[in-house]
Amino acid sequence: MSLSPSLDGPRTADASAPPTASQRPPDPAEPDGITRIVPRRHPGRWLSAAVALLALAMAVNSVIRNERFQWGVVGRYFTTPAVLDGLLLTLWLTAAVMVLGFLIGTALAVMRLSANPVLNSISWGYVWIFRATPLLVQLLFWFNIGALYPTLGLGIPFGPEFLTFRTVNLFGPTLTALIGLTLHEAAYAAEVVRGGILSVDAGQTEAAASLGLGRWRVLRRVIVPQAMRSIVPTAGNMLIGTLKGTSIVSVLAVQDLLFSVQLVYNRTYQIIPLLMVATLWYVMVTTVLSVAQFFVERHYARGAARELPPTPLDRLRAQVTAARAQVTAVRVRVAAPRRRGEPGGESIRGDGGEERST
Incomplete structure (x- = not known):
């Protein structure tokens, strides 16, 4: 109730003031005097969703009903031995490059964070060189390494060699692809690991050191498990990028998934359906890796969030x-x-x- 001051007497009710909730008569549409809360309408949101769904339906319809995709040919070549062999080589190359790349990258990250100026400089120089050079150039360089070093040998530094062998007989296309991709991946993995380590609060290191833990034990048991929350998302993106990036080794005649498909359509001239075979395999493998990345991130989110995603x-x-x-x-x-x-x-x-x- 609103009260208005009076000069002649005590405060009285203001008749012109609107009635309060207690004075207002109950609305028949609102039973028992309960105010009904109506959610806010979002017509723009629903309209944009309808337009997006319409565009998606049109795109899917054009892909499915377009006879030039030759879906029958796609299904016939989807599981042929040549395509499956190329897929296995792609998966093997991706796994080997990621494991070796992150092993070398972790060592480079530790060297970069070291107080030793020599190790720090070597790590920085490695990352600088391999990130500044295109991957294709690196692969072609390693493929033609025999032009620079026809023979390699083992022996005493700056002294006699006990064992020598020809480079041409050692570096085949597959080994060249593995070396080139691994060294390139290690440069990026080093920065990913270094960024994850730096994301851990310095108080964690100080607390572990106050307990008398050694430097390597602190790094292995305290820093790295917490840094994984920052490392895993970027590492997952690198894994997917490496899977797709292995297709570049087809320029070295490595029979990965893309090169195997190219061999088929060079013989049958069915370019589009064979490219769709490679595309569908890449999409399927990438989807599986994305699901695995989600659960790995969820695992390392324990203790950092009140509830798991x-x-x-x-x-x-x-x-x-x-x-x-x-x-x-x-x-x-x-x-x-x-x-x-x-x-x-x-x-x-x-x-x-x-x-x-x-």
């Missing part, structure tokens, strides 16, 4: 539960007037004198 199945269950709750709420609102005997239902007096609404 929900899995897609958890999100689906939450959406189904919310939809059921909305349906139940609508049913309750529809049935409420009938239970109270309001318009929409009939009051019938029973034998015992009580009223019930239908």
